[in-house]
Amino acid sequence: MLAVSVAPAGAAQDDSDRGLYEVRGTDSAQRTEIARSGVDVWGTHDGVMTFAANPAQAQALRERGIALEQIADVEELLAERSPDVVASADEFPAGDEGYHTYGELTEVLRNTADEHGEIVSLSDVGSSYEGRSLHLVKISDNAGQDEDEPEVLFTCNQHAREHLTTEMCLRIVERFTDEYGSDPTVTELVDTREIYVIPTVNPDGAEYDIENGRYKGWRKNRQGNGTDLNRNWGYQWGCCGGSSGSPYSETYRGPSAFSAPETRAVASFVESRVVGGTQQIKAHLDFHSYSELVLWPYGYTYDDANDTMTPEEARRFQEVGERLAASNGYTPQQSSDLYITDGSINDWMWAEHDILSLTFEMYPAGGGGLDGFYPPDERIEPETQRNDEAVEILVAEAGNQV
């Protein structure tokens, strides 16, 4: 094989020898500066920011006086978690079979819908760029009817490599169906709410990330060089330096808001829930990993409140966020306190639809090693169970009039 690869002019950096770096004691302004520099942010906890960077990026940050410490080699880390590289296998690397591939997820959802026909309706919000169905599970008593009950939405796996989040959405589906009729809280919530779950918003990226049994650390969708779906939403899209205009960046916002079929499909579904002029979805939770955080909007501005969020509304976000965090031990904060992001799902849900919309960054808190995006499958059960109460709180909160 020729050892020469030619990158398009002014575009792709050489990402073959990336290091994993940590910077300690960061504040949100420094984290925004680091995120803007084009490195691939993995997580942040207790002021320690972890990211992957190529040598040129690391050098540029050092020249700006940022004290980076290299903790690992990215390729080595990924290889260590993918022991047996196999040709054309659609499965997780050996030892991680507890995670569901898209095909396995599809089968579980179909079986669940068959077994619980009265309270489950399985459909989709559209298709991914490569044509995979974006599954939509509705759970409620009389699931086939649109009843006058507060609606709530869970979304997972906007980012391809955050596979633990897909398992989180799957657990929500399984718990609210299997425990219906035996667990009193679950039964009450299923009877009085309409619960929507989209277990993977980015199936193309998730499948690519495990292709050939080899983890790739892939974040974006698979349209062109990939769009970061959580920078592609249509409120204050690209406004504030919280995303990139370069197609090779890990935070590429796309050529226009909702240019990705995946965000367009989920947004159209949410728009379809405006009935008689009233948005039926009252609460929404978007799962990511990792850092163990509860985040609320806005992400595009450091301001707590403004003309689209009153101080009372900002206080409600904080109050609910703190209650959720108390139940799972995560750290609660406004999204921009992490770093500025624009075009994120939460900002659009709140600004355009008044939906109480938050993000969870799941396990682990930090560490930056092998566990980051790829915790062993033994962690699925404890780390998804950990959010059972938070999920109940949010579903209940959808019914609280404001």
Ligand code: 0X9
């Ligand atoms: O940067 C992101 O998209 C999320 N972090 S991740 O490491 N999973 O990529 C955080 C998004 C939070 N943004 C808002 N809630 N606005």
Ligand code: CA
């Ligand atoms: Ca295992």
Ligand code: CA
């Ligand atoms: Ca119902």
Ligand code: CA
């Ligand atoms: Ca309804």
Ligand code: ZN
């Ligand atoms: Zn994410």
